[in-house]
Amino acid sequence: xxxxxxxGKVKVLANRxxxxxxxxxLRLQQPAPGIQLPEEVTIPANEASIEFNVSIPADMTPRRxxxxxxxxxxxxxxxxxxxxxxxNIDVVKP
Numbered sequence: 015x016x017x018x019x020x021x022g023k024v025k026v027l028a029n030r031x032x033x034x035x036x037x038x039x040l041r042l043q044q045p046a047p048g049i050q051l052p053e054e055v056t057i058p059a060n061e062a063s064i065e066f067n068v069s070i071p072a073d074m075t076p077r078r079x080x081x082x083x084x085x086x087x088x089x090x091x092x093x094x095x096x097x098x099x100x101x102n103i104d105v106v107k108p
Contacts, residue, residue, distance in 0.1 A: 015104045019072035021050075024081075024101060025065045028057045035060050038087040045079045047071075070105055079103045 016022035028038050038057045045051075048071035057064045068081075081101035086093055 015106045016068065016070045017106055017108045018070050018074045018076075019108075021067050021069040022103070023065050024051075024068050024103070025063055026055070026057065026101065027063045028061065034087065034089055036088050038085055040083045040085050042081060042083045045081050046074070048074065049079070051081070068103060070103075074105050076105050076107050079105060 026040065030038070037059045040055050040057070042051055042053060042055070050067075050069035052066050055064055055066050079102070081103065082097070083100070085096045088094075
């Protein structure tokens with residue numbers, strides 16, 4: 015949960031299968047105007063998660079925002095992709 019005008023940390027878990035330990039790259043799509051977040055983050059090989067900051071504009075009304083992203087990683091010599099809306103951020107009243 016993040017208040018308007020504030021910045022919060024988001025933690026993303028890799029949830030890898032036991033046979034996969036390489037890096038996973040997330041390409042985040044802009045969910046709403048004014049929200050500040052990185053366009054791309056990478057969960058390093060053998061790391062379980064990564065954290066990044068999300069800033070909410072001061073004039074945003076309280077609501078739930080779904081962060082959509084495309085995740086890619088190499089499995090053997092093939093690049094695998096997965097699209098899913100996983101991260102939800104609740105913009106709450108101050």
